[in-house]
Amino acid sequence: MAADEGQDVITLTTDKLSADAVSESVTCPSCGAISLFIGTTRDNFEGKKVIQLEYEAYIPMAESELRKICSDIRTKWPSVRHISIQHRLGVVPITEASVIIGISSPHRNDSLEAVRYCIDTLKATVPIWKKEIYESGEPCWKENKE
């Protein structure tokens, strides 16, 4: 990879995600801004206590949709340098990150806007599903509303 070339890093993994690792993977000497979004698993849904979450993906298509998002970001915000999108699969304990997005750019406006676009579009278009398992009651496959 040429030092000047923007890099797209897409990772679907059952390992724990790290904000530092994502931040480092998008750091570059000519960039003044890194924006990160971390989606974390919540302990409740409509008053029901969530004890565990599981994520499932249609992996090759999820990777392909994530690559489309990276490509769209580079069209909309050409100054964006590096993009890293990590999504965790399998069991994710409460409060741990299910997704981390990191985007670097010379000036902050671009990475801030791009990270917002990235998480909104990921939730709308990437074939990944979350199942919540409650303390009492049936497990439930969730649905992104927005």
Add this chain to the structure above:
Amino acid sequence: MAADEGQDVITLTTDKLSADAVSESVTCPSCGAISLFIGTTRDNFEGKKVIQLEYEAYIPMAESELRKICSDIRTKWPSVRHISIQHRLGVVPITEASVIIGISSPHRNDSLEAVRYCIDTLKATVPIWKKEIYESGEPCWKENKE
């Protein structure tokens, strides 16, 4: 601190900043979203190679202005849970973080908007100054434009 109470963490330090530490400091079980902004030091300015940066602050007033920003955020986005703002002072090597902001909220819209407001307002109102030292030519105290 009560478990349900939002926490404002404000740190001015000469130590290296960590995205993981900021992210952990704002994690909470009822929050689904953490938005982070990392300002990093750039290696060039108008073609001049920057070899070192130094930050100076009017520390008690900087802390007071940062507390005002936290208070404004809680008025504008009442669902925001925890806010952590860390700014590094003294010498900051190229590519390292000069500022990290982390904000958690139950849903992503609030923390994304609040982090944007926080960095914009920090740059406009908090008495901190950056001096760039170039490979050749006079050092220069910078000025935030926006």
Add this chain to the structure above:
Amino acid sequence: MNTEVSVLYFAKSAELTGLKAENITVPSNITSLQLWQDLENRHPRLSVLRDQVVLAVRQEYVPLGAQLLTLRQGDEVAIIPPLSGG
């Protein structure tokens, strides 16, 4: 003309069918809605998803409707319940 395709079930659809994947033989030229109806005939419990589901054919989304698919031997057809990634 018929062709054999590989159907992948995810999330709720995998629970309803009890399957992660199966090979089925269907007409090569078929609308996405006809294909879904064929799957519902095989797995009646899928009907609860009818108003929410889309298909992915060769990893591209296709809504249920009158769009004519051209299926080739071994094509991947995925059942995509409402997304909840992120």
Add this chain to the structure above:
Amino acid sequence: MNTEVSVLYFAKSAELTGLKAENITVPSNITSLQLWQDLENRHPRLSVLRDQVVLAVRQEYVPLGAQLLTLRQGDEVAIIPPLSGG
């Protein structure tokens, strides 16, 4: 009536004066612009900052102008060149 205040210099203003801080005696009731002119008289090199600088009195920003300050013994007055934090 005069009072002694503590003046803090930051960034460019500290370089121009060669000082981080000094105590000066000034009238208790003085406009922010008059206070700045007093500082410029003491440190003529400060004049390059005149169009960019603001003051902070007891840690609150005060633009240079006709606003009358009420200074008390030991008050902190800071010279605030253009900000560049973040």
